[in-house]
Amino acid sequence: MAKKNSRDRMSNEINAGSMADIAFLLLIFFLVTTTIAEDKGITVKLPPWSEEDPDITKLKSRNVFAVLVNAQNDLLVRGEVMDIEMLREKTKEFIVNPTKREDLSERPTKAIITLKNDRGTNYETYVSVYNELKAAYDELWDEMCLRKYGVKYSEDLPLAWRKSIKDEIPMVLSEAEPTNFGEEK
Numbered sequence: 282m283a284k285k286n287s288r289d290r291m292s293n294e295i296n297a298g299s300m301a302d303i304a305f306l307l308l309i310f311f312l313v314t315t316t317i318a319e320d321k322g323i324t325v326k327l328p329p330w331s332e333e334d335p336d337i338t339k340l341k342s343r344n345v346f347a348v349l350v351n352a353q354n355d356l357l358v359r360g361e362v363m364d365i366e367m368l369r370e371k372t373k374e375f376i377v378n379p380t381k382r383e384d385l386s387e388r389p390t391k392a393i394i395t396l397k398n399d400r401g402t403n404y405e406t407y408v409s410v411y412n413e414l415k416a417a418y419d420e421l422w423d424e425m426c427l428r429k430y431g432v433k434y435s436e437d438l439p440l441a442w443r444k445s446i447k448d449e450i451p452m453v454l455s456e457a458e459p460t461n462f463g464e465e466k
Contacts, residue, residue: 343384344391346375350410352401365409372417376450389421389450397457418452425450 349357378385386392426434
């Protein structure tokens with residue numbers, strides 16, 4: 282039988298009991314001190330939930346500005362192909378209808394913008410189109426606010442001023458259910 286020396290008798294174990302406590306305390310420390318950044322995303326106010334069937338209202342086609350984006354990211358506005366660079370100006374023209382054309386909205390309070398995407402639409406294209414439509418309203422609100430109050434429209438304005446601007450030019454942007462990939466041409 283081999284002779285055992287003092288090294289063989291020494292235990293090479295490390296007491297890990299306190300390490301679990303330290304790891305747990307570090308975990309709690311980092312959870313408490315870490316701030317989680319929240320993405321803003323697109324702020325859209327959804328309508329309240331209702332159990333009742335929606336009221337189907339017949340709209341005049343002249344008051345609807347239909348924007349379709351297909352799977353190839355092509356823009357179709359009221360049946361015509363359009364570049365995204367022209368979308369903001371055409372939207373503003375449709376809403377305000379300064380020349381009182383018969384094919385544009387009757388007045389800003391009747392104008393409805395509809396946005397419909399294909400499921401194959403790139404997210405970047407969707408956001409770009411949405412931004413252009415929103416920017417059209419922002420510019421119209423700025424112009425109206427400058428005319429009425431001499432300042433640009435902002436969230437710092439008194440609530441009554443903002444409400445009066447939005448009463449005259451309400452933002453009505455309806456998003457339709459996306460179609461299946463390639464269904465919209």
